[in-house]
Amino acid sequence: MLNKSIALQICSHNGLEPLALCASAAESAILPAMQAAATQPPAFHLMTKPRGAICNLDCKYCYFLSKERLYPGSDFRMSDNLLEEYIRQYIAAQSVDEINFAWQGGEPTLMGVEFFRQAVRYQQKHKRPGMRIRNALQTNAVTLDDEWCGFFAENDFLIGVSLDGPQDVHDYYRVDKGGQPTFQRVMAGIDLLERHKAEFNILTTVHAANEGHGLRVYEFLRDEVGAQYMQFIPIVERDNETGYQEGDKVTDRSVSAEGYGRFLIDMYEEWVRRDVGRVYVQIFDIALAAWTGAPPGLCIFDETCGLALALEHNGDVYSCDHFVEPDYKLGNIMDIPLDQIVVMDQQRDFGLAKRETLPQYCLDCEVKFVCNGGCPKNRFITTPDGEPGLNYLCAGYRAFFNHVGPSMNFMARELAERRPPANVMLQMARYDTELERAFASAGRNDPCPCGSGKKFKRCHGRRGK
Secondary structure (H helix, E strand, O other): OOOHHHHHHHHOOOOOOOOOOOOOHHHHHOHHHHHHHOOOOOOOEEEEOOOOOOOOEOOOOOOOHHHHHHOOOOOOOOOHHHHHHHHHHHHHHOOOOEEEEEEOOOOHHHHOHHHHHHHHHHHHHHOOOOOEEEEEEEEOOOOOOHHHHHHHHHOOEEEEEEOOOOHHHHHHHOEEOOOOEOHHHHHHHHHHHHHOOOOEEEEEEEOOOOOOOHHHHHHHHHHHHOOOEEEEEEOOOEOOOOOOOOOOOEOOOOOOHHHHHHHHHHHHHHHHHHOOOOOEEHHHHHHHHHHOOOOOOOHHHOOOOOOEEEEOOOOEEEOOHHHOOHHHEEEEOOOOOHHHHOOOHHHHHHHHHHHHOOOHHHHOOOOHHHHOOOOHHHOOEEOOOOOEEEOOOHHHHHHHHHHHHHHHHHHHHHHHOOOOHHHHHHHHHHHHHHHHHHHHHOOOOOEOOOOOOOEHHHOHHHHHO
């Protein structure tokens, strides 16, 4: 029996991937076999953008605002006819009992609440007997009011709220069209969600302005926001004029690889001591799934991809939310049904390339079983021996997954013995007590007992200063 963290965050997709909601564990488990046979998958995921790239904010690192240029002259509103046809096709193309609809943008609430009331009506009209429909919507929360939050609660929508941490780091990049800060408005939206008892997650992007504040951001979300479900997504922004995934330079807003790893480690050190079983962090859940031998359950860490596509406001389908570019356009659902689009050779090749282009450096890596090279969009640097295709975040992922290995092994063993993985907190308490005793007896020039490889005076010995 998997723990609550894995069951909720991975299997039922209770964590929203901020920039691209990806395939669930159930979907990713069947991906390799499906791609090998080029047959219809039992399930796939579609990130739907009914308002396209239109947004009421102007977040400086947003990768999607530039996609507006793909549709000059468009009104960027999904028509009622297309909405019903999408819902009908999407339900018909899935042969599972639970269907997950994911709404994103831009800002999807700019469509107005009646659009989503209609979507729910069409879902009920076209669903099969016994089928369960779930909806997830990603929002900046600025537009939320009592009507919206009441609708979300009444219709069991899972809401992902974008919040980058305390006010100073959130407002650094997340501003409105007038360049004004948004933190207070986002917090007001969260308060409304809570008052209406609408289910929500927090989505935090990690970038140059908050990468050194992992513990502070985590404690703020846990203690002041009261978030129980969190995910932390790295901003890796290519520095070019097209807005496409090309070039090998990143903007100064991007998180550094080492900074992302340190951010995750700083959070994890707090979580593994105090919050296992009560706060669910997507990447920690993914790691624990991998250590138990289960599929990671998120496309960026799966061996192959291709079952997480993107649907634009006019019905165009792209290979992935991060590849809404002309070269990755697969067709339009008004011309080619979704069940045919998802098995096109172009999409099959796109998904398999994630595995087939992995550098030898990754194939030999001790944490490949959990990382699998990461998202293809970030695989644009070279390995130490000059082979292309290494993930920009490799150093951070490698540091984090190696760091958590011992405690992940412990939790995996507890799960195998049908004991709660939260027992790791007692283990960490004992470890900390023993470490403090070792610190007390360490000489200034002795190796630090923490295992850093530094002299004690250069490491934990500095705490007395």
